[in-house]
Amino acid sequence: MNIKKHIPNTITLLNLLCGCIALVFVSHDRFEMAFFFVCLGIFLDFFDGFFARLFKVSGPLGLQLDSLADMVTSGVVPGFVMFKMMQSSSVYMSEGYLQFFPYLGFIITLGSCFRLAKFNIDTRQTDSFIGLPTPANALFILSLPLVLEYYSAESLMVLEILTEKWVLLLVSLFSAYILNAEIPLFSLKIKKFNFKDNALQIIFLAISVLLLFFLQYLGVTLVILFYVLLSVINNKFLKK
Structure with missing residues (x-):
């Protein structure tokens, strides 16, 4: 067995x-x-x-x-x-x-x-997500x-x-x-160990840690909303 x-x-x-x-x-x-x-x-x-x-x-x-x-x-x-x-x-x-x-x-x-x-x-959703998981x-x-x-x-x-x-x-x-x-929501996976290729993920994770540390449960709510908002901004402006 x-x-x-x-x-x-x-x-x-x-x-x-x-x-x-x-x-x-x-x-x-x-x-x-x-x-x-x-x-x-x-x-x-x-x-x-x-x-x-x-x-x-x-x-x-x-x-x-x-x-x-x-x-x-x-x-x-x-x-x-x-x-x-x-x-x-x-x-x-x-x-x-x-x-x-x-x-x-x-x-x-x-x-x-x-x-x-x-x-x-x-x-399409092997490395990132389309819609909130x-x-x-x-x-x-x-x-x-x-x-x-x-x-x-x-x-x-x-x-x-x-x-x-x-x-x-x-x-x-x-x-x-x-x-x-x-x-499309940006992937949280870090594939290359440098700031340039992972700037979005690093900034998101850093702000998320601060929100969770200072706001606890309210931080959870804000982190999810921030993730969606940042993905929309990334799709509209940053990728260009």
């Missing part, structure tokens, strides 16, 4: 387990623990591919497992988080059609599913309730924005759009 060939798929299944555990924590409004397990799942998601290449056991089964695990960890979990946030913002809407409003948070899950299916058949989108969405929890006491604006149901709907729609938008 070749144990090596089962290691990548086992890591992928652990990613799926992390997503399932995160769902349980979200159901109990324990968003920080959910964030932790999603981060752990994303970490495992990186290493399943690494070990598959290392042991030369890549195959169609691993590809399908990876997408299915990501669908839970980076698709269902953020959709459920948005559902819970919308539910909290809509507690007074117990009657009429607005009682179904929180379910619109699962637009994120639908967008993630479409993104993952498209990614499996898109040969589902793990990055998941971190963005899961950071929102934590920003609300840790910053709303300091900033009334944060409280007003992240508890407004229509703002949350716009965030959900934006999330589904940016996952599938035909927007």
Whole structure:
């Protein structure tokens, strides 16, 4: 029995387990623990591919497992988080059609599913991404309730924005759009060890570290937005 060939798929299944555990924590409004397990799942998601290449056991089964695990960890979990946030913002809407409003948070899950299916058949995304990857989108969405929890006491604006149901709907729609938008995002891989060829990546990583160090969870939100914005600027101006 070749144990090596089962290691990548086992890591992928652990990613799926992390997503399932995160769902349980979200159901109990324990968003920080959910964030932790999603981060752990994303970490495992990186290493399943690494070990598959290392042991030369890549195959169609691993590809399908990876997408299915990501669908839970980076698709269902953020959709459920948005559902819970919308539910909290809509507690007074117990009657009429607005009682179904929180379910619109699962637009994120639908967008993630479409993104993952498209990614499996898109040969253009081997070295970089077109549209925001589902793990990055998941971190963005899961950071929102934590920003609300840790910053709303300091900033009334944060409280007003992240508890407004229509703002949350716009965030959900934006999330589904940016996952599938035909927007090339620059690769974070450093292939040549010199500043000139990697200036964009180095600047992004340096600013990201500062944002995360000083702003913690708010830094996560800003890093993802900064990544998309910098990619758009790079596509429009810097490449020229």
